Amino acid sequence: MITKPKGTLDFLPDDAFRRLHVEDKLRRVASVFNYREIRTPAFEKTELFKRGIGEETDIVSKEMYSFDDGEFTLKPEMTAPVIRAYIENSLYNVSAVQKLYYISNMFRHERPQAGRYREFSQFGAEVIGSGDYTADVDLISLGTTFLSEFGLKNLKIKINNIGNLAERKAYLEDLKKYLSDFTPHLSSESHRRLFTNPLRILDSKDPRDIEIVKNAPVILEYLGPENKEHFRNVLSGLESLGIGYEIDHTLVRGLDYYTSTTFEIASDDLGAQNAVLGGGRYDMLVQQLGGKPTPAIGFACGLERLTLVLQANKYDFPENESPAIYIVSAGDEAKKKSLILANKLRVNGITCETDLLGRSIKAQMKDANRLNAKYVTVIGDDEIKTGKVKIKRMSDGSEQETGIGEIKNYNFI
């Protein structure tokens, strides 16, 4: 048996129907917020991700699906491609601020785990061209609005500001200095991080690290007046919209391009991978990818994780659509007739089904019941002769007579 590749998912009809429902809802909310959809290729030049995400990040250094001698890579995230498209198509000339969203699958060669797959889907949004605090609030509010559209509880919004490059550099020096006093007591993972990514020690799950980090210097105190005010404004903006949050100075994000505001929405209903949505400001990225200096902010939301949270919350997904009418046929003549009738109904936009196995009437009735068809009509020699059929309502078994040609005008309620 040939099986699906590790870390991928089959969406069987019920799954696909639910995913479509989620996507519909996301699109509606995004559209109310006036974000417009953008789609980019499934793969990009590898160079884009190296320069955008950072050569030293795990994503780029060991998780990318690259091919053609490494020239191209299946996209592991969407921010870099969106910014590439923004620059390449001069979207800054279309309007000063671009509010974009995407729903797309991406690829990372990681060890699969609960809520983490090698092919996964994200809903994400980006506001490009504004460094104002209102852009942060607009974007975060989009994220919280669609999550609350799903009636989700047990969600925590954590927010932080990791400063600009200069601020962060000063902070990192002090952080390293502080941590070096505790080096022997840090976890072995954090020993490594001391050199690779000291910020990450802040959100370590090791109890020893957590204890040490408690008294570590706090990034917010290293912010300059401008960033400090920006952060204050973002917070009060969120408050004015009634969005609850929690300042978390250990919230650092793994991709190199983040600056200033970072935020994350996590759920207690998930396992280890508990972040449903995460993002932040990336004011240097456009420039870094060859555009003019342009501030921007964005987030990404993992749809598989969102689905897990919805299931944990017993979210009430809509019922699968069912046929308006099932045409039961008895006999060869009726079989042909039912095909013609079905086609006529379908071109008139009426969902209908017929038997494709030449089954007994009883079996066809069972099939209609299983498909939850609202109505059933039986066509046999008599009906063909008289041109009249009975339409049976499945919910109560009541029947009405009508002409075969009139079925398409029937009111299927």
Place this chain on the structure above:
RNA sequence: GCGAGUAUAGCUCAGUUGGCAGAGCGUCAGAUUGUGGCUCUGAAUGUCACGGGUUCGAGCCCCGUUACUCGCCCCA
């Protein structure tokens, strides 16, 4: 890359001290001629993940392999 757990029907899972391969759900068929749901009867579907070993005898015990799941790392 590192660690732990699991593997029996389409699905969810039983399977006792090693002794004929099972249940529920689902699927299909039937219960007086052309009418569903409820009920009843019956049927099909298995390389017990794979390979070796121990044993008169292995789904069960031992070794190896693979796959899946969960965790570390990282991230959505």
